[in-house]
Amino acid sequence: MSGIITRRAVLTTGALGAGLVLGGCDKIAEQPGFRKILFSGEKINQGLQRALSARTALAPEFRPDQMSPIFRTNGNRNPNTPDYNAMAGVQFAGWKLQVGGLVTRPLAISLAQLRAMPARTQITRHDCVEGWSAIGKWRGPLLGSILKLAGVRDTARFVVFTCADLMGGQPYYESIDLIDAFHPQTILALALNDAPLDVGHGAPVRLRVERQLGYKQAKYIMKIDAVASLDGIGKGKGGYWEDAIGYDWYAGI
């Protein structure tokens, strides 16, 4: 039997060791080299998840009786800019969705035209990065149909959504790659739970990209651009939260 002093020494060392692992994580995460390793997990997870799933593998869809009684709002609940308020005041009557960038036919589509397009209805689960989930019924045209109308050029690799809400004075934006843009469940939702999208949930139109987390589901979409690279847009990380805090651009997990 070893003496109590040894035991206490070991206990202290163990506690110090655990403390150093946890405390040292702050320091080491600030080292650019280690930060690069830490951030490499995103690409590894993206690669593995894409390898494990079919390109068109569908997110689970639910029955009406499985829906959340209340679908909470989150993030910006109202852009509340003069421009947005003017549009919302007339139910987005004069509003047009701009589709441009690397496309052969730039489009400006009114809300009435979007509503007239063939629409997909899907009851899916919204997963916030914070950990909560809500199930709602979304309806809207496929993003892929709109992109086909515009004719995405071969050089395009991403689709960027520019929104009406401002974060730090700049419009919120998000981006996805063409695999998710042309996914059969990726829609521009015009309605939630059989009612036109309200301001809290992203009126007049929001993105639903069902295999990713909530912050990718851009609300208040004003403009959609096909681009070859995310460099030069915002801080180049592909989205507001990606730029501001370092959230993963690929939010499949």
Add this chain to the structure above:
Amino acid sequence: MEEPGASLDEPTPRPVTPSPETIYRHRLPTRIWHWVNMITILIMIGSGATILNAHPHLYWGNYGANFDRPWYNPPHMPSWLTIPSHYNLALARRWHLLFALVLGFGLLGYMIASLVNRHFQRDLRVRAGELAPGHLWHDVKEHLALRFHDPENPAAYNIFQKLAYVSVIFVLIPAMILSGLTLSPAMNAAWPWLLDLMGGRASARSVHFIAATGIVLFIVIHLALVLLAGPINEIGSMITGRWRVPEKKP
């Protein structure tokens, strides 16, 4: 108290080979996995604590948010426990989702190695009779007397050790991995059976928390027993592989 060394000679004559002073107890794959896993699990607990702080409510079923009824509201995780120490969900996720890969593939590698080198079959297989009440009670008494090793076969794990290690290796860590994968919307599309297995995403998050609590409990007991069994010998054996048989030679 019986002197174990003395009793060896008297009732049943033992084979002439004397019990060796030290035995080779932990093979290299076991040792590598133990330490890699220790660091990984500490990082997973710390970063997981930050992620839990983002929405400290747990639900059962397919969904769960602020207007729904949680079955449990875990306490706020203190900053000395969380990675990073200040609240930063984005950075916590970077830690968690990178080291989740180390946890998953580390377990896979360890399992393959332990099947090949027969560590599982030889050391962790629970044998008939070990679960008999008489045997369990005997081992409880031995534990209370701080005797953790069968003097006849000191290298063997006792039944409680076996049950603890089997629970962690085959139940708790796999439950962590599977419930964690279920939280991924992309994996829900790739492997929809995950949701059926867990009973929905909100349930998976609860399973993730419960299994993590089980692992924390294991760590507490494991550390306490390492201290009671003699920390220098136990930790040393997990570094060098060589373990000193605690009983003194006659």
